[in-house]
Amino acid sequence: EVFVLLRGRCILYIGEGNEGIHSLYAEEMVPLKVYNVKRGVWHNHTLSRDAVVLIVENKDTADHNSPLCPLDQAQRERLLELHAGLWDGRPVADVGSE
Numbered sequence: 454e455v456f457v458l459l460r461g462r463c464i465l466y467i468g469e470g471n472e473g474i475h476s477l478y479a480e481e482m483v484p485l486k487v488y489n490v491k492r493g494v495w496h497n498h499t500l501s502r503d504a505v506v507l508i509v510e511n512k513d514t515a516d517h518n519s520p521l522c523p524l525d526q527a528q529r530e531r532l533l534e535l536h537a538g539l540w541d542g543r544p545v546a547d548v549g550s551e
Contacts, residue, residue, distance in 0.1 A: 454490045454510045458482040461504030464539050466532060468495035474528060479535035482506075495522045499536055 456465060463482040467490065468474035474495055482488060490496045500506065524532070 454496075454508060454514070456482065456488040456490070456498070457486070457507040458484050459505040459507055460484070462501040462540075463504050463506055464499045464536060465490075466497045466499075466535065468522070468524075468528075474522060474524065477528060477531050477535065479532075479539055481539045497532075499540070 456463075465480050465482055465488055467478045467480075469476045469478070480488075498506070
């Protein structure tokens with residue numbers, strides 16, 4: 454999938470790992486920059502109320518070929534930390550599993 458922030462704010466979250474998510478990353482999107490998320494990579498995002506994001510995906514993308522990947526409590530807490538760090542204006546780099 455390809456994401457392009459057109460207006461507002463958006464944080465893109467990426468999870469990496471072969472057998473589940475082992476590392477979580479967050480990046481505040483820059484307007485008009487292209488972000489490419491490869492097939493099979495867990496991702497999510499947070500938007501400001503005024504955000505407009507262009508999303509381009511394969512024509513066959515659907516629920517049946519987009520598996521859910523549940524996050525454990527520590528991963529959910531880490532996403533909240535990443536979000537707070539970026540949304541509050543503090544830079545946050547990547548977060549790996551300990």
